[in-house]
Amino acid sequence: MFNPRAAGPMEQFEILPIVPLKFGNYDISLTNSSLWMLIGTGAIILFFAFATRKSNLVPGRTQAMAETFYEFVSDLVRDTIGPEGRKFFPYVFTLFIWILIANLFGLLPSFPGIPHELHTFTPTSHLIVTLALAMVTITIVILYGFYKNGLGFFKLFAPSGVPLWLMPILVPVEVISFLSRPLSLAIRLFANMFAGHVILKLFAGFVVSLIGTGSAVMLFGIAPFLGAIAVTALEFLVAALQAYVFAVLTCIYLNDAVHASDH
Amino acid sequence: MEAEAAKLIGAGLASIPLAGAGVGLGLIFGNFLSGAFRNPSAAAANQPTMLLAFALTEFTGLLGFAIAMIILYTF
Numbered sequence: 558m559f560n561p562r563a564a565g566p567m568e569q570f571e572i573l574p575i576v577p578l579k580f581g582n583y584d585i586s587l588t589n590s591s592l593w594m595l596i597g598t599g600a601i602i603l604f605f606a607f608a609t610r611k612s613n614l615v616p617g618r619t620q621a622m623a624e625t626f627y628e629f630v631s632d633l634v635r636d637t638i639g640p641e642g643r644k645f646f647p648y649v650f651t652l653f654i655w656i657l658i659a660n661l662f663g664l665l666p667s668f669p670g671i672p673h674e675l676h677t678f679t680p681t682s683h684l685i686v687t688l689a690l691a692m693v694t695i696t697i698v699i700l701y702g703f704y705k706n707g708l709g710f711f712k713l714f715a716p717s718g719v720p721l722w723l724m725p726i727l728v729p730v731e732v733i734s735f736l737s738r739p740l741s742l743a744i745r746l747f748a749n750m751f752a753g754h755v756i757l758k759l760f761a762g763f764v765v766s767l768i769g770t771g772s773a774v775m776l777f778g779i780a781p782f783l784g785a786i787a788v789t790a791l792e793f794l795v796a797a798l799q800a801y802v803f804a805v806l807t808c809i810y811l812n813d814a815v816h817a818s819d820h
Numbered sequence: 821m822e823a824e825a826a827k828l829i830g831a832g833l834a835s836i837p838l839a840g841a842g843v844g845l846g847l848i849f850g851n852f853l854s855g856a857f858r859n860p861s862a863a864a865a866n867q868p869t870m871l872l873a874f875a876l877t878e879f880t881g882l883l884g885f886a887i888a889m890i891i892l893y894t895f
Contacts, residue, residue, distance in 0.1 A: 744879070745879045748882035
């Protein structure tokens with residue numbers, strides 16, 4: 558059956574409880590968002606457990622795929638932070654793979670006719686999820702920056718080689734730019750996912766309503782259908798690119814924390 | 821003016837950043853291509869930087885989109 562509640566472009570972002578749970582005054586229900594996070598995390602664990610179950614010197618196909626991911630992120634961390642960035646590799650790798658899988662699984666088609674709360678859902682299309690990820694990144698940057706450099710971390714806001722009279726203008730600018738980092742990280746990922754899915758469902762909605770007319774007008778549905786295919790292809794690019802961008806920016810911010818006193 | 825009309829006009833105005841994002845994306849890809857044609861051997865090494873710049877520029881347009889959606893659906 559066609560579910561009219563899932564017809565508009567915005568209904569896909571509704572968070573619906575699947576298993577209602579209460580903990581004191583808090584609602585800790587298993588929602589469609591948390592279900593798709595669990596599916597993504599489970600798929601990642603299964604894939605890497607399967608790919609590395611018996612590691613060979615000459616890798617098989619799944620092992621080669623896992624190693625490609627590993628080397629990609631490893632090179633990224635080494636190129637941006639340097640040898641000291643080694644200890645951040647697990648964090649950046651987890652972040653990259655999780656965002657990539659969360660983005661890509663949101664593009665899976667739903668089975669027709671299943672209840673609205675079981676439709677495919679993109680956890681990263683919600684600002685609260687991406688903001689939490691960005692907050693973790695910026696917390697690590699601040700804590701490690703003070704642990705490594707002590708009060709020298711504040712040199713981040715006062716670049717060397719700048720004349721003293723420029724400092725009153727430059728320092729507030731640098732502070733504001735630092736404080737806007739978690740917001741820009743979060744909004745970039747959220748807005749990309751959100752906008753892509755809205756456009757996808759808008760095109761799909763045009764196709765459905767044009768076919769619903771049942772007359773020769775149906776033929777006009779071909780153009781938005783091709784548009785939906787093109788947007789889906791673009792979304793695959795954006796999904797991978799945004800995971801990459803999030804990882805790169807995390808590395809750049811971590812680099813600031815590691816090398817704050819070199820500025 | 822009615823609040824509903826003001827809301828719709830505001831959402832329309834919030835999509836103006838798309839013009840800037842379009843100009844910016846054109847500049848990035850155009851300059852990358854002209855550089856890549858001059859020195860094709862250095863093009864592959866600079867592709868990640870180009871993609872990063874693409875994502876950073878696209879963000880301004882998407883911010884406008886997000887603001888338009890917030891105006892339309894939350895007030």
